[in-house]
Amino acid sequence: MTMVIKRSAATKLRNLLALSGAGTVVFTGICVYKENAKFYSSVIMPTMHKILEPETAHNLAVTTLERRLLPKSKFKDPENLSVNVFGLKFSNPVGIAAGFDKDARAACGLWDIGFGFVEVGSVTPRPQPGNDQPRLFRLSEDQGVINRFGFNSEGHDVVLARVKAIKAANPKAILGVNLGKNRTSPDAAQDYAQGVKVFGPLADYLVINVSSPNTPGLRSLQGREELKKIIGTALEARSQMTRKVPILLKVAPDLSEDDREDIALVVNTKEWQIDGLIVSNTTTSRPKNLESKWQAESGGLSGRPLREKSTQTIREFYKLTQGKIPIIGVGGIFNGSDAIEKMQAGASLIQIYSAMAFEGPPVVTTIKAELSRAMAHNQVDSLVELIGSDHRMQ
Ligand SMILES: Cc1cc2nc3c(=O)[nH]c(=O)nc-3n(C[C@H](O)[C@H](O)[C@H](O)COP(=O)(O)O)c2cc1C
Structure with missing residues (x-):
């Protein structure tokens, strides 16, 4: 008798557990389907962070997007978010920054969740493994x-084959390719020029990335003479092609005033005039108020602690180029007001990366919705009115 009672109690418990498990799965499914931002930032992402190493979590995110397992965003881009830059019409100004989808696997999934443009890379001419793991650290306390x-x-x-397939299937979606150099390459200018030749016929824009802190000597390519050589060789490669693909330069946030002036001097000159700047890459600096135990790890810091520094660098470059060279602003953007700050400082478009790790995919819609709402509230009809407005107020 007691055996029977025990067994039926155990069965009940099992059923209860199965039911609540199924309930959790259904509830999570609904929250994912509904792009529930709060559920992502307070349940899904923290849970992921508890159970998965940062690089494993990142790979899982890329695979999920590659297989297009997330529902398409139901947010329809309002007309006030559309903007023309580099001769391209962006339905919204929010892009995914380089480094998230280094090998062009997840572009379609990234457009699905609402990005106005996707930048893949950095891609190097020859395959290379990068540094040893661990090489990615979450500073959760500091976001x-x-x-x-x-x-x-x-x-x-490999990346070219993917880019070909992606562009063939999505000719209108905007795809940038960020170019890197091989670690052991003796001739950086040739590596970038090769990237221009390979991806120029397909990409909507290209980026010369001379600002990642993790390739020895790379950031010294931001010096005046090195830059002339790199940009000159890249522009020469482009001039031999039938299509004039926009070429952008991505810079670091750790430049001195002299460094910034040198860069501006080069890109303001007709011979080396590029089509845009991306400001900024990660920083090697460590703000004093960081709390995370990972703060002493070497590498580039991104996310909230980079926000102010990146905005300041955008402001400086906008001034130095008299607002004539479009800027993509990136660094620590998590919400609509961060996006507005970057645009007022001089950015025509913005990109995010770290916010995806803490807030998950709904952050794209959050930024777009908050930006559009703030514009309507302040009777700003077009992003053009916002871009560089800080400078017009002075
Ligand atoms: C894990 C990781 C990898 C990155 N890899 C690249 C890269 O390959 N090329 C590049 O130009 N920037 C790379 N970045 C820099 C980002 O594109 C961006 O400039 C920076 O993270 C600041 O934006 P955020 O604060 O929104 O993350 C990487 C950033 C992170 C966090």
Whole structure:
């Protein structure tokens, strides 16, 4: 008799557990389907962070997007978010920054969740493994990330095949390709020029990335003479092509005033005039108020602790280029007001990366909705009115 009672109690308990398990799965499914931002930032992402190492979690995110397992965003881009830059029409100004999808696997999934443009890479000419693991650290208390990936890349050939397929299936979606150099390459200018030749016929824009802190000597390519050589060689490669693909330069936030003036001097000159700047890459600096135990890890810091520094660098470059060279602003953007801050400082478009790690995919819709709402509230009809407005007020 007692055996029967025990068994039926155990069965009940099992059923209860199965039911609540199924309930949790259904509830999570509904929250994912409904792009529930709060559920992502307070349940899904913290749970992921508890159970998965940062690089494993990142790979899982890329695979999920590659297989298009997330529902398409139901947010329809309002007309006030559309903007024309580099001769391209963006339905919204929010892009995914380089480094999230280094090998062009997840572009379609990233457009699905609402990004106005996707930048893949950095891609190096030859495949290379990057630095040893661990090389990615979450600074949860600071909402920051430190990485020292060191350009792990499947290389031009593999990425080119993917970019071809992606563009053939999505000719209208905007895809940028961020170019890197191989760690052991003796000639950086040739590596970038090769990238221009390989991806120029397909990409909507290209980025010369001379600002990642994890490839020895890379950031010194931001010096005046090195830059002339790199940009000159890249522009020469482009001039031999039938299509004039926009070429952008991505810079670091750790530049001195002299460094910034040198860069501006080069890109303001017709011979080396590029089509845009991306400001900024990660920082090697460590603000004093960081709390995370990972803060002493070497590598580039991104996320909230980078926000102010990046905005300040955008402001400086906008001034130095008299607002004539469009800027993509990136660094510590988590919400609509961060996006507005970057645009008022001079950014025509913005990108995010670290916010995806803490807030998950709904952050894209959150930024767009908050930006659009704030514009309507302040009777700003077009992003053009916002871009660089700080400078017009002075
Ligand atoms: C893990 C990781 C990898 C990155 N890899 C690249 C890269 O390969 N090329 C590049 O130009 N920037 C790379 N970045 C820099 C980002 O594109 C971006 O400039 C920076 O993270 C600041 O934006 P955020 O604060 O929104 O993350 C990487 C950033 C992170 C966090």
